Amino acid sequence: MSKEINNSIAILFKSTRRFHRLQQTEFSAILGVTQGTISKIEAGSMSPELGLWFKFLRAFNIQDPYCFTYYGVEFNENAFQVLKTEGSSLAPNFDFKKGNYIFSSRKLRPLYDFLVKNHAKTFETFLKDNKIGKEIFFILNHPITTEFADKFFSFLEENKINAKSVALLDLNFEHALGRQMKDLAVSADIFSVINEDSDTFLDYEMSDNKGEYFINLKKKNLPFIRSLEKSDLVMNYNLLYPYHVMKSAKTIKGSNPVIHEVKKDQRWQVTYAS
């Protein structure tokens, strides 16, 4: 377990440092340690002392002291103001200044984990070609633009994951949903957890009937959806998000979920075997 904790802390330190555009020397100065200490921590060969961990949390306004248990970090919202003026250091080829954010990294994290596990080489090439730092997927509330989403989901399509087959994926939400994932015992909990994410552009609605739930799109988000090239795949993934979470939490068995559009561009129903 210690090795896993060290590996997690390593990526979280690096993600935070890179997001803030800091060299190791600058980062270590902020935390009051040597550059050598930071280097060892980022290599996963050393665990920070408890005091250093708390200094890190405080200095970078990180919300959850247990974030290393799920390989994900969340910054205070103010940290992302810089995107509008300077863009993202973790995805410099993408325009974050326009503010056309569709959801946060958390939504993509299960797909990132899936790609790392099943398509490691091609995914690494994709990230390199598009100058995307993998650290963006470890900052769970990092905004994602429609352009970025299009690029990411295009890569999925190139690897034969399309609007239909996205339902069949076996996804793991342990990193996306953090410590909550271990406690998700009933479907009601899952909906309250998903809707708690303030970045969501959809509102997920649990039904009193088993085997179904509903999704509503907030009107203000319609232009974002319409601007997507890969809107079918993006929407299907997002509509099936609770289904995937329930499947991952084993509160339902995997089945063939079906999406019905109840009201055009506004309301959908997903049905599945309960």
Add this chain to the structure above:
Amino acid sequence: MLLNENQIFWLNMERIKDSLLFSDQEFADSLGLSLKEYLKFRQAVKMLPLNCVFEFAEKMNFHFEDLLAQDFKLNSLCIKENDIPVPERYTYATYSEVLPIRNIINYLENVRGLRAKTNLIRKFQLTEEFFNRENQKANIFLISDITTYLKKTYNFTDAEFLAMGHRTPHVVKGNFLRDKLTAPKSIEEVVSCFFEECTDLFDKNYDYKIFSMHNGQAVIDATPIKHVIEELGLGMSEFSNEEACLTRLGVLSSITWYKYGKNAPVTKIASVLDGDNSNRYLFDMNPFFKAKLTLLSSPSLLH
């Protein structure tokens, strides 16, 4: 003397080692360190690595960040009747049902999310099983400590503590309370039924009595039970706290929800926290007479 964080950390670690009756070697083993490493950190008064501290805290079921709290105390006593570990502070004079606490946790989860609920349970070194077990008991300290924690951590307002109590009809399991409180024919009977037959269900720390009932108002006395105070080793004014009292007020207000679909206006007019002998509540039954008054003033009935 003001201690820095490193000193507080080691003070707490020593307290834990002492409460577990561990030698240095045994303690080092439990931390996953060699004796040499453990002593090196201790002598230098440097905090231990995060991975050691975290794994140890998980084993002992407490929040690792509490090691930097000056008043931290490890509680590791198990209740004799079952294997759910419960901190010693909550194991004696256990005359409370956990129902009011379930209300609180349910409310917390709804407004602050699952993580907040999980954090609270971990903070008090308890488990989900403790709150879900039928007929589980706790003492009055648990509700007081939890409400104090919520005020301090989330700045919960008076209205929120009241709202927690209001959650009773939505949280209580089974139909006993629903059946009991929908059967009576009038609001007076609902009030009488609850305070004479039902208070025992959730609270054996107080003796509830209807002091008076007229002009649409019921005055209820809730007197702390003497042997409970003695067992807890408290003075009267230390029995409970303001926030727990508000939650209790919310519970009392919610008794009319079953029959009338709305909560009753209830105010506290005397408090043991202010030195009175009992808590006294004014229960306004008038809103529940309105339907009857409307009927009597109907034109068709007047002529």
